[in-house]
Amino acid sequence: MTLFLTKFRLGDKAVHIRRTRDKRWKVCGFCDGSGEITGAAGRSRSCPECCGRKGGYEYLDLEWLVRETLTIGQIDLRHSKRGGTIEKYMAIETGIGGGSVYDADDLFYNQKDAQQECDRRNAETAPAPKEEGRT
Numbered sequence: 001m002t003l004f005l006t007k008f009r010l011g012d013k014a015v016h017i018r019r020t021r022d023k024r025w026k027v028c029g030f031c032d033g034s035g036e037i038t039g040a041a042g043r044s045r046s047c048p049e050c051c052g053r054k055g056g057y058e059y060l061d062l063e064w065l066v067r068e069t070l071t072i073g074q075i076d077l078r079h080s081k082r083g084g085t086i087e088k089y090m091a092i093e094t095g096i097g098g099g100s101v102y103d104a105d106d107l108f109y110n111q112k113d114a115q116q117e118c119d120r121r122n123a124e125t126a127p128a129p130k131e132e133g134r135t
């Protein structure tokens, strides 16, 4: 028999870290933001690139930050030869069964450990450079 140990137990407090993302509207370059393409005889059709939406949102990954402290309410541990071990948690604060799912790698025992890991990850992966003035 193999006994698995999980990082947290039910009812434990866990400090969550998350990478912030920046959402930006990017104007469609194919139709130049009009949402339409004009063909022969002046007939227009929805732009095939943006489906007439005139653009779309772009996401930029930014820095890791310490987020909320959560109470572990559900543990999901999967172990298989092919997939290895997957350890995920759900929290009472954000919903059990339905709600946010947290990776064990993004949960910590205290604020200090969480902040240290944020600093480490931020140093390792510099934030994506912000592009400016591009359409």
Ligand SMILES: [Zn+2]
Residues within 6 Å of the ligand: 028, 029, 030, 031, 032, 033, 034, 035, 036, 047, 048, 049, 050, 051, 052, 053, 054, 055
């Ligand atoms: Zn378009």
